[in-house]
């Protein structure tokens with residue numbers, strides 16, 4: 001069985017990457033790495049489905065026990081990727097999505113240089129603000145913080161292999177699926193398959 005891909009998906013808060021991921025994982029080829037966070041639960045979020053919700057003490061315990069592959073502080077809260085899940089999933093041929101912010105993505109780049117890095121951007125900053133206000137999940141002060149952070153994050157797009165503009169959701173998803181298909185046709189990914197061709 002061929003190994004799966006590690007797909008790192010970043011983009012400013014409100015770029016719609018969460019919605020993209022929700023659609024992608026309807027296909028059982030994709031699995032989402034569930035992160036740990038210290039931020040409070042939003043309405044409708046469930047423990048172990050959207051995040052593993054932790055206190056700061058618990059999170060710092062996870063750091064001390066070396067349980068996280070990467071972690072970062074984003075707008076006052078910790079977010080981190082638990083280790084074991086990714087390696088196991090990839091071994092089983094699944095494509096694992098890490099939906100994480102840029103600092104964490106850069107840590108992953110050092111650990112997994114073979115991961116695919118995709119940056120999702122909104123069509124404009126005005127649209128980004130409209131989406132953040134419209135989803136009604138954060139206080140105005142938090143929205144301001146996230147908008148400021150979005151501008152910093154947008155400047156880092158060159159660190160990613162691909163940029164997807166999320167104007168129309170269906171198109172953005174289609175583009176990401178195209179990226180995944182192309183990545184799997186790369187010669188560097190082909191190892192085992194080509195051996196079979198050569199020997200038969």
Ligand code: 5GP
Pocket residue numbers: 010011012013035036039070071072074079080081082099100101102103104105
């Ligand atoms: P939110 O609070 O909107 O769910 O997430 C805030 C930011 O944290 C988003 O950019 C999201 O991609 C990022 N994030 C979620 N999980 C992780 C993680 O495990 N590690 C890192 N570095 N960022 C994460």
